[in-house]
Amino acid sequence: MFKILDDVSRRDALRTIGASAALTASGTGVLTLDAAQHVHQEAASQKASGPYKPKALNAQEYRSLRRLAEMIIPPDAKSKGAIEAGAPEYIDLLCANNGELKEIYTGGLGWLDREMKKRYGALFADAKPEQQTAMLDLIAYRKNDSPALAPGIRFFTWARNMVVDAFYTSKTGFDDLGFMGNGAMAEFKVPQEAMDYALKRSGL
Amino acid sequence: MSQIQPRAQVHDIVVIGSGAGGGTAVKVLTDLGFKVTLLEAGPQLNPMKDFKEHVTPYQVPHRGAGAAAEIYFGKQQWGYFAAPNGFWEIEGEPYTVAPGNKFRWFRSRIVGGRTNHYGRISLRFSDYDFKPYSTDGLGTDWPVTYDEIAPYYDKAEGFIGVTGTHEGIRSAPDGNFLPPIPPRVHEVLIKKACDKLKIPVIPSRMAMLTKSIHGRAACHYCGQCGRGCQTASAFSSSQAMVFPAMKTGRLTVIPNAMARELITGDDGKVNAVSYIDKLTRTEKTIRCRAVVVAASACESARLLLNSKSPRFSNGLANSSGQVGRNLTDTVGYGLSGHIPALEGLPKYNSDGIAGMHMYIPWWLWDKKNKDFARGYHVELGGGFNMPGVGSFHGAAGRHEGYGAGLKSSIRAEYGTGVGLSGRGEMIPNEHTFCEIDPHVVDQWGIPVLRFHWRWSEHEINQAKHMHKTFVEIIETMGGTVTGLRNPEREDGGISVGGTIIHEAGTVRMGADPKTSALNRFSQAHEVSNLFVADAASFVSNPDKNVTLSIVAFAWRMSEYMADEMRKGNV
Numbered sequence: 001m002f003k004i005l006d007d008v009s010r011r012d013a014l015r016t017i018g019a020s021a022a023l024t025a026s027g028t029g030v031l032t033l034d035a036a037q038h039v040h041q042e043a044a045s046q047k048a049s050g051p052y053k054p055k056a057l058n059a060q061e062y063r064s065l066r067r068l069a070e071m072i073i074p075p076d077a078k079s080k081g082a083i084e085a086g087a088p089e090y091i092d093l094l095c096a097n098n099g100e101l102k103e104i105y106t107g108g109l110g111w112l113d114r115e116m117k118k119r120y121g122a123l124f125a126d127a128k129p130e131q132q133t134a135m136l137d138l139i140a141y142r143k144n145d146s147p148a149l150a151p152g153i154r155f156f157t158w159a160r161n162m163v164v165d166a167f168y169t170s171k172t173g174f175d176d177l178g179f180m181g182n183g184a185m186a187e188f189k190v191p192q193e194a195m196d197y198a199l200k201r202s203g204l
Numbered sequence: 205m206s207q208i209q210p211r212a213q214v215h216d217i218v219v220i221g222s223g224a225g226g227g228t229a230v231k232v233l234t235d236l237g238f239k240v241t242l243l244e245a246g247p248q249l250n251p252m253k254d255f256k257e258h259v260t261p262y263q264v265p266h267r268g269a270g271a272a273a274e275i276y277f278g279k280q281q282w283g284y285f286a287a288p289n290g291f292w293e294i295e296g297e298p299y300t301v302a303p304g305n306k307f308r309w310f311r312s313r314i315v316g317g318r319t320n321h322y323g324r325i326s327l328r329f330s331d332y333d334f335k336p337y338s339t340d341g342l343g344t345d346w347p348v349t350y351d352e353i354a355p356y357y358d359k360a361e362g363f364i365g366v367t368g369t370h371e372g373i374r375s376a377p378d379g380n381f382l383p384p385i386p387p388r389v390h391e392v393l394i395k396k397a398c399d400k401l402k403i404p405v406i407p408s409r410m411a412m413l414t415k416s417i418h419g420r421a422a423c424h425y426c427g428q429c430g431r432g433c434q435t436a437s438a439f440s441s442s443q444a445m446v447f448p449a450m451k452t453g454r455l456t457v458i459p460n461a462m463a464r465e466l467i468t469g470d471d472g473k474v475n476a477v478s479y480i481d482k483l484t485r486t487e488k489t490i491r492c493r494a495v496v497v498a499a500s501a502c503e504s505a506r507l508l509l510n511s512k513s514p515r516f517s518n519g520l521a522n523s524s525g526q527v528g529r530n531l532t533d534t535v536g537y538g539l540s541g542h543i544p545a546l547e548g549l550p551k552y553n554s555d556g557i558a559g560m561h562m563y564i565p566w567w568l569w570d571k572k573n574k575d576f577a578r579g580y581h582v583e584l585g586g587g588f589n590m591p592g593v594g595s596f597h598g599a600a601g602r603h604e605g606y607g608a609g610l611k612s613s614i615r616a617e618y619g620t621g622v623g624l625s626g627r628g629e630m631i632p633n634e635h636t637f638c639e640i641d642p643h644v645v646d647q648w649g650i651p652v653l654r655f656h657w658r659w660s661e662h663e664i665n666q667a668k669h670m671h672k673t674f675v676e677i678i679e680t681m682g683g684t685v686t687g688l689r690n691p692e693r694e695d696g697g698i699s700v701g702g703t704i705i706h707e708a709g710t711v712r713m714g715a716d717p718k719t720s721a722l723n724r725f726s727q728a729h730e731v732s733n734l735f736v737a738d739a740a741s742f743v744s745n746p747d748k749n750v751t752l753s754i755v756a757f758a759w760r761m762s763e764y765m766a767d768e769m770r771k772g773n774v
Contacts, residue, residue: 039425053264072606078615093265094273099272102461141604160606162276162596169268170259177618181344181555182258182590184424186510186554188385194549201680202545 014049052088056095056102060111063125065159066092071136072163079176087166094162115152215241217765218477218492220463220507222343224754225737226498227441228360232762234454235498238769241490242446242635243461243479246289246313247501249320249442255432258284261592267592276593278344284594285430288321289314294648300654307655308702309502311341315459316442317500318705319751320432324411324439325747326366327581328357328377332752336744339478341579342631342662346743347724350377356756364439364640364755365417368409374549375579376406376565384561386555390546390586390622391562397680398564405562405584409769410441411752412557420444427555427590438557461488464650465518466495466511473733474520480648493764494774497711498737502531502638505710505740506653509640516707519722521728528638528653530709532745533757535580535628535659536699537667538689540598541678544619554587554619562719566747567651574585578629580747582673584697585623585689597686623689624677626670632709633660636701658700659694667698685698694769706750711740727760733774 054062066088073082082088095102109124112135116124127135132142138144139152140160167173216239219226225754226242233240262266269275275283279293290312301307312318334380336343337763343351354377357663361380368381384441386405387395412429416422420443421435429438437442437559449455452555460482467489469475476491497504498675505528519527589595603613641654692700714720728734739750739759766772 013367015525023466073611074607078609090265090267094269094276098271098277129408136606139605145220157601160600162609164596164610165267165269166601167595168614170598171260172433173591174260174262176615177588177591178551179588179590180551180553181588182260182428182556183553184425184555185555186424190386190389190426190554191550191552194389194552195392197394198297198545198549201547202393202396202543204393204399204545204681 004174052092056092057105057109060113060125061106062088064109064112064123065105067125067132068159069163069166071132072160073167080172082163082167084203085167085170085172087163090166091159091162101112104158106156108151108158111151111155214362214491214493215239216492216769217241218243218475218490218495219492219498219737221245221317221497221499221503221738222441222446222457223312223498223500223738224319225739226496226749227316227757228321228447228755228758229496229498229737229762230449230455231363231445232447232759233262233766234452236766237454238766239456240449241456241458241492243358243463243477244313244317244457244459244483245462246315246317246459248457248459250513251432251436251443252432254288254314255320255434257428257431257433260286260590267593269583271695284318284729285428285592286321288432291724294755295563296636297652298646299652300641300644302468302654302656305566305655305657306391306694306700307657307699309653309655309707310702310705311500311503313582314442315387315446316440316742317456318475319439319441321430322705322751323582323749324557324751325559325563325749326361326364326411326752327565327747328379329746329753330377330569332374333744333746333748334574336578336631342364342440342577343744344632344712344719347720352751353756353760356760357752359703359759360752360755363418364411364444364752365413365420366409366411366526366752367407367414369407370408371403371404371565372711373406373565375567375569376581379409381409382417385410385412385414385556386563389552390543391550391560391584393543393623393681394544394553394584394622394677397560397677400680401676402567403564403677404567405564408560408563410557410559418444422584423557425556427558430559446621462648462650463507463646464510466497466507466733468513468516468520472515473731480650481769482648483498484537484730485648494735495734495771496735496737496762496765497740500738501707501710501740501742502653503737504738505638506640506651508653508711516730520733520766523730524603524718524721525717526712526721528710529634530632530712530743531637531655531657531707532630532697532709534634534704534745534747534749535630535666535704536625536690536704537628537670537697539671539674539678540621540623540686540689541674541681541683541760542617542686543620543622543678543681543683545682545749546615546622549619551619553589554589560584560729574665574669576662576669577631577748578656578662578666580626580666580670582670583623583625583627585625586619588619602686611646622678622681622683624674625689626674627669627704627749628663628666628670630745631660632744633658638710654704659698659701661739662731664698667696670696686705706739706745708739708745708750711736712743713741714743725756727765727768732768737761
């Protein structure tokens with residue numbers, strides 16, 4: 001149905017395709033499947049880099065963010081978690097380029113630390129796991145909304161959305177979901193097995 | 205008024221705008237031997253560089269959120285990957301909305317305009333769509349019949365390439381189709397449910413190539429048509445019309461040229477176009493024998509309204525006062541549903557062509573007992589879509605919490621959702637129009653548009669009918685409704701005007717010059733060498749989306765224009 005080319009043949013495909021894709025070639029203009037595989041751009045660059053240096057958040061804030069990310073999407077039996085998927089870097093990078101977003105995070109993380117200090121005498125990142133969990137159990141649900149918790153609930157919604165974004169837009173997240181697309185196929189076909197499965201379950 | 209160089213070259217035809225209408229005019233007129241100069245307000249397009257259809261989010265550090273997190277602040281609703289040079293807001297080129305009204309205006313400043321990334325749903329208007337007033341006493345009949353335009357639908361479909369099947373349904377006239385594309389699993393379930401409800405579900409009609417035509421490659425089914433298609437397998441006017449026309453040697457493209465005014469001579473004809481060269485911020489003027497305005501419905505109206513002279517004190521071709529009036533967009537309303545039958549579905553590559561492989565054409569056109577006029581079609585969504593920024597905000601908000609539970613919920617739910625999006629006809633009304641804002645100019649000094657918008661009871665009730673229908677379909681599938689789909693909506697869930705991006709009607713055609721600006725060939729009643737090739741000319745805005753009809757009408761207009769120019773009538 002479709003195949004992934006190795007990097008060498010991708011480069012060949014890229015050379016073959018240029019003219020045709022730009023509609024400058026004579027002839028039929030029909031692309032071979034191999035040529036269409038230029039669509040697979042090089043896999044994410046394997047950047048070998050040292051530990052990430054936060055650009056927007058300070059060291060304390062970044063430590064809290066990492067712990068939050070880890071708690072929102074942890075590793076499990078099927079896949080790694082949000083830290084491995086680059087969520088803290090993603091959020092810090094965007095904060096560095098957007099002052100409004102940075103305020104949401106510095107404000108939210110500041111609120112979180114102050115709240116943890118009040119309750120447990122420790123910053124969020126230094127608190128015991130059960131204390132961190134107790135805090136998130138409050139701010140991760142709208143039903144707990146109250147003047148005292150509103151800033152935390154609002155902030156956690158941002159953090160949860162962005163950690164989820166970072167995780168599922170990573171290669172790890174793609175694999176976790178089993179996404180198979182954005183490739184090149186010679187024809188579009190639905191496996192009969194899938195069709196039968198859903199029809200049977202639906203009773204339609 | 206600007207100076208015209210006395211010995212400047214006189215261009216045969218100047219076309220303003222390079223989207224579906226301008227692209228078609230350029231193609232047909234150059235094919236017929238005319239020399240054409242195309243003004244485009246944005247830059248030239250380089251598909252290999254500008255289209256990002258195969259980039260995955262993890263190949264860019266911001267994952268598609270935009271370098272400054274734009275997507276989180278409502279500034280790039282379609283995301284970084286689809287960015288075509290434009291969108292809802294263009295820096296330095298504002299528009300205004302009357303107090304208490306809501307309207308959004310999507311503009312794309314680049315060669316090919318909005319065709320580079322549009323949905324490519326390609327539906328013919330039906331015979332009754334050309335006779336709205338005769339049918340229900342509302343709106344105005346067209347000066348054109350289905351039979352007159354049908355040969356141009358044939359040409360348009362044959363050229364741009366449209367998938368489909370012959371169904372014999374009056375609301376969805378059959379056409380000149382490429383092979384259809386097989387349905388996805390969720391689409392088959394929707395069809396089975398709709399069979400029970402006696403609602404038709406048929407193969408979609410989309411401008412993507414299921415086989416190679418006119419030197420354009422067949423689709424490779426990556427599912428990212430909305431980002432632009434490097435192989436031009438998804439139709440765009442840039443790749444299928446403008447670039448080939450450039451190769452004829454008869455087309456000159458002037459990018460970054462923002463048309464400011466059409467200049468008329470003593471004979472009352474347009475003899476030059478004044479435009480701003482955006483790169484140098486200087487005003488330039490080119491002389492012409494005839495002009496085709498195809499800047500998009502509202503932009504075309506703006507240009508005419510800004511082209512005032514003692515002879516045309518109300519704006520050019522606007523003695524009727526209809527320019528800017530009769531503005532419509534499509535009615536949008538959508539629901540998402542969770543379908544338990546899709547839980548645990550074996551994973552497969554469901555990309556295909558972007559958007560629906562099956563759709564619901566309007567099925568109640570002959571039923572009288574409705575509390576709204578006209579109708580809608582339904583677009584189907586679902587499948588194992590490529591994850592992007594925002595894909596799981598809905599799930600995160602529904603499940604709340606965090607940790608292993610959230611992660612396994614998202615995993616289990618992936619691919620189990622369906623979407624039903626109603627796209628219905630709005631009837632022009634006196635409260636909905638655009639005009640020149642007397643107080644505001646853009647960064648080029650050009651007065652901007654001010655929009656007025658009001659839905660009538662017909663549209664509001666139609667949206668309610670959509671709601672009821674979609675709940676029925678989702679529940680018949682054994683599913684539950686999970687939420688509204690339109691990102692921008694008014695109370696009750698109907699889309700904000702303009703957000704379905706099907707503006708039409710602002711320079712309408714008609715038999716009577718007192719109530720219309722253009723004749724039945726889209727030629728201005730008052731200015732014989734002025735033609736309009738976009739949806740501004742439309743008398744109504746049926747539930748069929750506008751682009752295929754823009755191509756058909758622009759094609760017909762161009763042939764007529766060529767004929768008249770050869771006869772010396774222009």
